[in-house]
Amino acid sequence: AQTVTQSQPEMSVQEAETVTLSCTYDTSESNYYLFWYKQPPSRQMILVIRQEAYKQQNATENRFSVNFQKAAKSFSLKISDSQLGDTAMYFCAFMSGGATNKLIFGTGTLLAVQP
Amino acid sequence: GAGVSQSPSNKVTEKGKDVELRCDPISGHTALYWYRQSLGQGLEFLIYFQGNSAPDKSGLPSDRFSAERTGGSVSTLTIQRTQQEDSAVYLCASTLGRKDQPQHFGDGTRLSIL
Numbered sequence: 695a696q697t698v699t700q701s702q703p704e705m706s707v708q709e710a711e712t713v714t715l716s717c718t719y720d721t722s723e724s725n726y727y728l729f730w731y732k733q734p735p736s737r738q739m740i741l742v743i744r745q746e747a748y749k750q751q752n753a754t755e756n757r758f759s760v761n762f763q764k765a766a767k768s769f770s771l772k773i774s775d776s777q778l779g780d781t782a783m784y785f786c787a788f789m790s791g792g793a794t795n796k797l798i799f800g801t802g803t804l805l806a807v808q809p
Numbered sequence: 810g811a812g813v814s815q816s817p818s819n820k821v822t823e824k825g826k827d828v829e830l831r832c833d834p835i836s837g838h839t840a841l842y843w844y845r846q847s848l849g850q851g852l853e854f855l856i857y858f859q860g861n862s863a864p865d866k867s868g869l870p871s872d873r874f875s876a877e878r879t880g881g882s883v884s885t886l887t888i889q890r891t892q893q894e895d896s897a898v899y900l901c902a903s904t905l906g907r908k909d910q911p912q913h914f915g916d917g918t919r920l921s922i923l
Contacts, residue, residue, distance in 0.1 A: 727908050741911035786850055789908055799851040
């Protein structure tokens with residue numbers, strides 16, 4: 695069974711600094727999809743960034759980028775120029791490229807951006 | 810509205826009662842998911858609907874949990890004979906159905922069992 699591990703329950707970063715959130719996963723598949731979701735205190739989950747496993751180029755969305763290391767099964771999220779509004783829970787998620795459409799989530803990292 | 814709508818926002822009920830949680834997905838989205846988020850935990854997959862296909866119920870924790878989706882749109886998650894361990898936030902998400910598409914989440918229903 696696939697699993698997603700986020701080893702940092704909490705992190706803190708100063709405004710305007712850069713922070714990296716780690717995520718590792720376990721799968722025997724070669725094709726799959728990886729996502730980072732953000733859940734602010736308002737509770738609504740929002741997609742931050744996504745990566746398809748067969749694409750070698752790391753995905754980037756404005757201040758958010760990933761370091762996708764397929765061999766190491768690692769999918770870290772880098773947030774540059776951190777802003778107060780980035781304060782949230784961040785969840786890493788995995789979806790198989792096969793028949794199942796389950797999205798498997800990690801336990802999350804609570805990021806606090808300090809002024 | 811343009812987003813996924815869930816009702817009620819909060820539900821408090823006594824142990825042993827049945828509850829129904831509603832999800833209204835984004836218009837045109839063929840796939841609908843239910844998740845459970847317990848305090849301090851990640852999201853736990855419960856059930857998945859895709860078009861007219863048989864739902865994937867593999868995440869339902871017990872036979873007290875059931876869900877249906879009528880007319881390919883609105884979905885209802887029903888929990889019978891509620892237990893205190895059912896207390897959680899129940900999140901619904903919808904998507905166009907392709908694997909690479911983002912899931913659009915509702916604000917969730919916070920269920921508290923007394």
